[in-house]
Amino acid sequence: MAITRRDLLHKMTTGGAAVAAGGAVSTVALAGIAHAEEEGKLPPQAVGMLYDATRCIGCKTCVVACTQANGLTPDTRRDPLHQAPADLNNRTKTIIKLYKPVDGKEEFSYVKQQCMHCIDPACAAACMFGGLKKDVKTGIVSWNGKLCVGCRYCEIACPYNVPKFRWEGFNPEIVKCEFCKDRLAKGLEPACTAVCPKKAVIFGPRQQLLDEAKRRIADNPGKYYQERVFGEHEAGGTQVLYLSHVPFDKIGLPTLGDESIPHKYLKWQKRLYSYLIVPVGLYAALVGTIRKNWKSHEEHMQHEEKTTGLRAQL
C-alpha cells in the first residue's frame, strides 16, 4: 500500500513534533544533569599502596601473608605440594609474577598484582545491584555477597582483569583484594605491606604515597620508566600505585587514557536515561500515534470480517 502525501506529511509532523519535544526535553535534562556527571572523586581518607618493582626481590612472603590474613586455602590446584597459582584466582588475592625478557638484554622485573582500587572503578559501575562498592571514606572497593548475583560483568569491565569468580560449586563468590579492611579497622597495616622484607610494597594515605613516589623519581633520574607513577592518572587514577624500571605494559599494566572507564563509556547511557525523560517522551509520542493508526486498522479489520465472514484476529 503506497503512502499518500497526506500520510507522509502527517507522519512527518507527528514524528517531527515528537522529536522536537524530545529534543527540548533532553536538552533541559542534559543541562540539568551535566553537573552531576563528574568523574569519581578521590575519597577524603583514601588509603593507598605503593609498589616499587625495583625493590621487590620476589620472595612471595606477601602472597603467603595475604592467604593467611584472608583465611584463604592456599591454591594447590596446579601443584599439590606448593601454593602455585598461575594468576589471581578465587583463592589468590595477590600474586608475584616475573617478567623475563626474551632476549636477556633488557632487565627482568617482578610484579605484584592485586586490585588497583580505582578512584572511579569500572567494576562498581558495572555491578547490577551494587555488590561491588567503593567505600566513601577509604576508597576501598569491596564485595558484598548479599547483593551479588554472580553475573561476572565486573570481570569483563575491569581493565586489569582483577575480580575472579569461583567456578566450582554452587555457592560461588567474586574474590579480590579488599585492602585487608578488617586489619585496617584494628589499626594494622594490610598483611602484604606488613610482611614485605624490602618495603617494596608500602601502605599509607594515597596522597602521601604519591608524593613519596615522585620524590623517588626525582632523586633517581633515569631509574624509573618514563619518570612517572602508574596509577596517578590512569583511567581516572588508582589507589594502588606502581613504580617500575621496565615498561608498564611488560609487567601487565595496560595502557589507559586519563578518563575513567565509566565516564568515558557510559556517559551517553547516563544522559539518555536520566530521569527516564527520553523513554517516557518516546512512549507518549508512540501512544499518540498508534491510537490514531489503530482507528484505520480497525476499519480495515471490519472490512475483512465482512468479506471473509470470519472473526477478525487481534
Add this chain to the structure above:
Amino acid sequence: MSQTWQRDVPVFNVPIWTRPFKLFCGLGALGLLLVVYREIVGLGPASGMNDAYAWGIWKTFNTMVLTGLGSGAFAIGIAAWLFRREKLHVVMRTAILTSFLAYAFGLAMLGVDVGRPWNFYWFFFPWHWNLHSPLLEVAVCMTVYASLPLFLENIPAVLEYFYDQRKDLRPTIEKLEKVIVKGFPWVVSLAYVLPAMHQSSLGALMLLGGTRVSPLWQTPFLPLLYVWAAAFLGFAFVTATLLFSGVIWNRPLDLDVLAELNSITTWLIGVWLVFRLVDLTVRGQIVAAFHADLNAFLFWLEIAFLVYAVWILRDAGSRRSPRAMFYGAALATIGGMLYRFDPTTTAFQPKPGAIYFPSVIELLISIGFMSIGIAIFIFAAKVLAILPAPSALWHTMEEYKSRQARVRPFGYKTGAGQYATGD
C-alpha cells in the same frame, strides 16, 4: 502462484508428534538435565568459561544474539503500527511468537548463567539498582518487556483458540477482547520503547570492554548499531521463518507481503552498513580491516554476508522468487548474528594468551534451550492461528476438522457402555 495472506491459520494437516518435533523435545530435555548438572557442580565444570572470558555463549549468544533475532515484534510492529504498513499486520503473530520465545529462553538462559541467582530478588527493590550498569538495564527492561507487553501481545491467539473450542467461555472472551482493544495502544507502545532501550543497552555492555574490544567493533555508537541490527535481524529472521515454515508445511506464500518485508530489510541493512563503515572511517580504524588477522577476516565475513544479502534481496521481490527471498533473509540473519556476537567474544581480548571455546555441555544446554523454543513454536503453529494464509485456508481447515470428526473409526464410549459413532 502467490496467494494473498489475509489471516492467520493453524497448521492443521500435520500431526504434532513428528520426528523433528520429537528431536527438538529430546534435545530440550537433554538441555534441561544438563542444567541440573550445572547447578550442582557450578559453572566451571559445566562450561568453557574461564577467568579471562567470564562470559560464555549463554550470555553472548543465547541472550545477546538470539534476542536480536527475536526483535521481530519490535521492528515489524513499528513498521506496521507506526508507519502504517497494513500488509504486515498479518505476519505480526508469527513475529510476536518468535520474539516471545527468543526472549523467554534468552532470559531463562541468563538465569542459568548467573552464579548466585538467589540474589535476583533485589530486582524488586529499585532503590538497590545500580542505574549506571547497562546489564541491569538489560535485565530489568527485558524481563518487564517479555513478561508484560510481549506476553500480552501473544494472548489474542490463545483467546481465539479458546473461543473456537469452548463455546461456554465466549462471553468472557469477548469481554477480555474488548479490554485488549482498549489497552492496545498503551501496551504496544511499551512494546516498542522497551526493546529500543534494552537492545541498545545490549550494545552498551561491551562498551566497558574498552580498548580490549577490537576497534573494528568498539565505537561509542555500539548501542545504536546493536539496536539497528536488532531491527533488521527481526525482519530477516521472521521472513526466513515464514518462508521455511511455508515450505515444510505446504503453506501458500504471499509474495507481496514477503517483498515488502524484503524491501524494508534491504533498506535497514543498507543504512546500517553505511553508518557502520562511515563510523569506522571517521574513527580512523578502517586500516584495521586490512590486517591479516582473525578480526579482519570476521569483519569482512559480516560485511560480505550483509552485502550479499542486500544484493539478493534488492530484486527478489520484483523477480517474485521465494528462493532468493529465503537466501537473502538467511544471509542477513547470519551476518547480523555475527555482528552482534563478535565484539563479545572473538573481537574481545581481555589479555594476551587467553582464548575461549564453549564446552560440549555448554553447547548442549544452549542448543537445548533453542530446541525448546523451536518445539514450542512448532506446537503453537499447529494448535493456534499463528502463521499467515489466505482466508480460504481457514474454510478448508474447518472442513478438514469436521471430516476428521466424522471419519473417526471408533467414536467415544457413552455412559451406557456402548460405542457411538461421531455423528
Add this chain to the structure above:
Amino acid sequence: MSEAKQQLTIAEHLEASGVSRRNFVQLCGMLMVSAPVGLALTKGNSVTKMAEMIGKTKRPSVIWLHFQDCTGCTETLLRTSTPDAASLILDVISLDYHETLMAASGAQAEAALQHAVEENAGKFVLVVEGSIPLKDDGAYLELGGKRGVNVLREVASKAAAVISIGSCASWGGVPSSDPNPTGAVGTDSVITDKPVVNLPGCPPNPYNLLAVVLEYVTMGKLPALDEYGRPKFAYDRVIHENCPRRAHFDAGRFAASFGDEGHRKGWCLYKLGCKGPVTHAACATRHFNETPGVWPIGIGAPCVGCTEKGVVWKLATFETVPIHQVTPPDNYPPVYASNGAFKVGAATLVGAVAGAVAGAAVMGSKRLPEPAAAAASGSEAPKSGSKTPLGD
C-alpha cells in the same frame, strides 16, 4: 652423693671439679644455639651473662628413672662428640639416681633411690625415660618387686618438676605401637596432677633436656609448652620449615630413589617418604653430636618422624605425608597466564549443528519455487509432488 656437694652453686662446683671456665662458657654457647628463643634463660642475654646466671644457681638434683626404655635417651646424653660436654653436663647437674650410670645395684640401688628422693624431696627434677605399661594393673614392669607405675607415682609425688625424655616417656614410643600389648603410655597419662615436660625424640637432643632443666632451676619456671607438653622453643616448628634441603623442595628437586643422582646431590627426600612436614622437632637446626650435618636428613635418610605419635611406627616408611602449611614454590608465573583451550570435541559439535542447520535451510530452500519454473509450468501449484490442501 654427699650433701655438701649439693649445697654448692654450679660455678663453685665446676671450679672445685677443675672444669675450665672456657669449657663452661662454651657449653652455655651450645645452649644458646639450642634455644635462642622461647627460654627466659637465653632471651636477650649474652653468653657471658647466661654463664653468670647459671653459675650462681644451686646445682640442681636430678633423679632419672627408667621404665620401658632402651636406654637410648641416656646414651644420647653421653654420646656427645666432645667428651668434656658429657661430663660437663654431669657436672652442671647433680645426677643423684641413674640406674645405668651409677655404680650401685640391687638393694643398694633401691636404698639409693629412697635416700635421694627423701633428701631432695620437693626440690629435685624427675627425668623419666621409657614408657609405663598400664595393662593388667601395670603387671608388665616391676622394679625391685614394685610395679613401675607405682614407682613413678611415688617418686613423682615428691618431685619439683617432671620431665619425660624421649618418645617413649613422652607418649608411649616403641612399646606403644600397635597392638600395644602392654598398654604402654607416656608419663603424662600417669602423672596428671603436675605439669610434665615432654621431650620426644628417638633419641631426643640432649641439649633440649639441659636447657629445660637449667631454665627451671635458674629462672624458677618451666619453659612455654605446647598442647602436648613439649617446650615450644624446640618443638614449635616442623622439620620442613627449617630444613636445609627446603630450597630443593621449593624448586621441585626430589630424590626419586636411594642412590640416584638426586639423592647423591642432596636433593629433597620428600618423595622417599620424609616425614619432615609433619614432625615437630628442632633437628633441622640443631643436628646431633655437635657435628654439623649429623642428623637423618643431613646424611640422606628421610626423617621418620620419631617425635610424633601417629607418625613414627604408624605411617609406612616410604609413605608421603601431606604438606599442611603450603608455601609458594621457587618459580614464577608469567605476567600473562594462558586461559582456556580449544576443544576439538566441542568444535566438532558446533560444526555438526551448524552443518545440520545449513543443510535443513538448503533443503528447504530447494523446495521453494523459482520464478522461471513457475512461469514454465504456468499457473500450476509449484510444489514438487506435494499435496496442498488448497485447491489453487
